[in-house]
Amino acid sequence: MNPLALSLILTTLLAGTLITMMSSHWLTAWMGLEMNMLTMIPILMKTTNPRSTEAATKYFMTQAMASMMLMMALTINLMYSGQWSITKMTNPVASNMALMALMTKLGSAPFHFWVPEVTQGVELTPGMILLTWQKLAPLSLLYQMATYTNTNLIYLSGLLSILIGGWGGLNQTQLRKILAYSSISHMGWMLIILPFNPTLTLLNLTIYIMLTLSIFMILTNTFTTSMSSLTLMWNKTPAMTIMLMTTLLSLGGLPPLSGFMPKWLMIHELTKNNSIIMPLTMAIMALLNMYFYMRLIYYSSLTILPSTNNMKMTWRFTNTKHTMTLPTLITLSNMLLPLTPMISMLE
Amino acid sequence: MMYVVFIMSVLYVVGFIGFSSKPSPVYGGMSLVVSGGLGCGIVMSSGGSFLGLVVFLVYLGGMMVVFGYTIAMATEEYPETWGSNVVVLSAFLVGLLMEVFMVMWLFSGEHELVGFYFSGLEGLMVLGEGGFEYVREDYSGGASLYSYGFWFLAMAGWMLFVSIFIAIEVTRKRY
Numbered sequence: 372m373n374p375l376a377l378s379l380i381l382t383t384l385l386a387g388t389l390i391t392m393m394s395s396h397w398l399t400a401w402m403g404l405e406m407n408m409l410t411m412i413p414i415l416m417k418t419t420n421p422r423s424t425e426a427a428t429k430y431f432m433t434q435a436m437a438s439m440m441l442m443m444a445l446t447i448n449l450m451y452s453g454q455w456s457i458t459k460m461t462n463p464v465a466s467n468m469a470l471m472a473l474m475t476k477l478g479s480a481p482f483h484f485w486v487p488e489v490t491q492g493v494e495l496t497p498g499m500i501l502l503t504w505q506k507l508a509p510l511s512l513l514y515q516m517a518t519y520t521n522t523n524l525i526y527l528s529g530l531l532s533i534l535i536g537g538w539g540g541l542n543q544t545q546l547r548k549i550l551a552y553s554s555i556s557h558m559g560w561m562l563i564i565l566p567f568n569p570t571l572t573l574l575n576l577t578i579y580i581m582l583t584l585s586i587f588m589i590l591t592n593t594f595t596t597s598m599s600s601l602t603l604m605w606n607k608t609p610a611m612t613i614m615l616m617t618t619l620l621s622l623g624g625l626p627p628l629s630g631f632m633p634k635w636l637m638i639h640e641l642t643k644n645n646s647i648i649m650p651l652t653m654a655i656m657a658l659l660n661m662y663f664y665m666r667l668i669y670y671s672s673l674t675i676l677p678s679t680n681n682m683k684m685t686w687r688f689t690n691t692k693h694t695m696t697l698p699t700l701i702t703l704s705n706m707l708l709p710l711t712p713m714i715s716m717l718e
Numbered sequence: 719m720m721y722v723v724f725i726m727s728v729l730y731v732v733g734f735i736g737f738s739s740k741p742s743p744v745y746g747g748m749s750l751v752v753s754g755g756l757g758c759g760i761v762m763s764s765g766g767s768f769l770g771l772v773v774f775l776v777y778l779g780g781m782m783v784v785f786g787y788t789i790a791m792a793t794e795e796y797p798e799t800w801g802s803n804v805v806v807l808s809a810f811l812v813g814l815l816m817e818v819f820m821v822m823w824l825f826s827g828e829h830e831l832v833g834f835y836f837s838g839l840e841g842l843m844v845l846g847e848g849g850f851e852y853v854r855e856d857y858s859g860g861a862s863l864y865s866y867g868f869w870f871l872a873m874a875g876w877m878l879f880v881s882i883f884i885a886i887e888v889t890r891k892r893y
Binding site: 380398405409413421427 | 877881884888892
C-alpha cells in the first residue's frame with residue numbers, strides 16, 4: 372500500500388480505538404467502533420488474493436451487523452432513560468442487546484463464526500492486529516456497562532466460548548486458525564470473570580495480548596503459517612523454536628509461566644464467590660486448548676521429522692524482518708508470574 | 719396522526735424487504751428511494767422538518783444519485799427483477815408475510831407498546847413536540863454540531879476523508 376495511505380489508515384485505526392476507550396457518551400463510543408471497522412478493511416485486504424477480499428467482506432458484514440445492533444440498543448436506552456451514559460444502561464432490552472453486539476465484535480460464542488475464517492484468510496500481520504488491537508475497544512465498553520446486563524447471558528457465552536475455542540481448535544493444522552480459536556477461548560475466560568471482578572478481565576486481556584503478539588511475531592519472523600512449516604523451524608532459528616514452546620505453554624496457562632496468572636486469579640475469585648462447577652468446567656476445558664498447543668510444541672521443538680541430510684544444514688541468511696520488540700515480549704509473556712502482587716496497580 | 723406514521727413505517731419496512739430480496743441494483747435503488755422518502759416522512763412527522771429535508775437532500779439527492787450513476791455504468795442486459803426469478807419473488811413474499819404477521823401481532827394483544835394505541839407521540843421520539851420551546855430542537859441540534867459538537871463534526875469529516883482512501887484501496891486492481 373502507498374505509505375501515505377497506510378499511515379493515514381493506521382492513524383485512524385489507533386484513533387478509533389482511543390476514542391471508544393476514552394468516551395463516556397454512547398454515540399462517541401459507537402463512532403470509534405465504526406472508525407475501527409472501516410479502517411480495518413484495507414488492512415485486511417493488503418494482499419491481493421480473493422481469499423483476503425472474502426475475509427475482509429466477512430469481517431465487514433459481521434461487524435456492521437454488530438454496530439447496527441449496538442445502535443439500536445443505544446436508541447432503546449435513550450428512549451427509556453433519556454441519557455447517553457455508558458455505565459447506566461438500566462433497560463434490560465438495551466443492555467442485553469448491546470451485550471450481544473459487543474460479543475459479536477469480540478468474537479465470542481455464539482457469534483464466533485467469523486473469527487477463524489477471517490483470521491485464516493489474511494496474512495499474519497493483519498491477523499495479529501485483528502486478534503489483539505480490535506479486542507481493546509469492545510472490552511472497554513463491556514467493562515463499563517456489564518453491571519446492568521443479565522449475568523446468565525455472560526456466563527453462557529463465556530462457557531460456550533471456552534468449549535468452542537477448545538473443541539474447534541483440535542482439528543486444525545493451520546496456525547492462524549489455531550490462534551483464532553485460542554482467541555475465542557480467551558474471550559470466554561475474560562467474559563466469565565467480568566461480573567465478579569472486572570480488573571481480572573483487564574489483566575487477562577493484557578497478558579493475552581502480550582502472548583498473542585509474541586506468537587504472531589515469532590511466526591512472522593520464520594514465515595510459518597501451517598504445522599508442516601512449523602516442523603522446519605528448528606532449522607532456521609532454534610532459539611525462536613524454544614521461545615515458541617515456552618510462549619505456547621504460557622498461552623495454555625501452565626505454571627510457572629505468566630499465562631497461569633490470570634487463570635489462577637480467576638479461579639480463585641470464582642471460588643471465593645461460591646461458584647465451584649463453573650471454574651471446574653473452565654479449567655477442564657482449558658486442557659483442550661493445552662492439547663493442541665502441546666501438539667504444536669511436539670512438532671516444532673520436541674521432535675525432528677525424518678528429512679534428507681541436506682535439510683539438516685541450511686545456509687543462514689540474514690534476517691530481514693524486524694525483531695525489535697520480540698525479546699521484551701517473550702520475556703514478559705514467560706516470566707511475569709512472580710510479579711502477581713502488582714495487579715493492584717490495575718485497580 | 720400516529721396512524722399515518724404507523725403506515726409510513728410499515729411501508730418503510732416493505733421497501734427494505736424490496737431490496738433485501740436482492741433484485742438487480744437498478745430495482746434495489748428504486749426501493750431504497752421509496753424507503754428514504756418514507757423515512758423522511760417519519761422524521762418530519764415527529765417534528766424534525768429540517769432533518770427530514772436533509773435526508774432528502776443528502777441521502778436521496780447526493781448518495782442515491784451517485785449510486786444510480788454507478789449502477790447505470792455497471793448494469794447488465796437482463797436485470798433481475800422481483801418477478802423474473804422465483805427465488806427473489808419468494809424472498810420478497812416471505813418478508814412481506816413476516817411484516818403482516820408482525821402488524822397482526824401488534825394489534826392483537828394487550829402489550830404496553832408505546833404509541834400503538836394511536837393516542838399520541840409521547841415517548842416515541844425524544845425530539846418530539848415538547849411544548850413551546852424558544853428554539854426548535856432539530857435546528858438547534860444541527861447548529862450545535864458546529865458549536866458545541868465541533869469534535870463530532872471534525873471526526874465525521876475525518877472519517878469521510880479516510881473513507882475515500884479506503885474505497886480507493888479496496889477497489890484497486892488486484893494482481
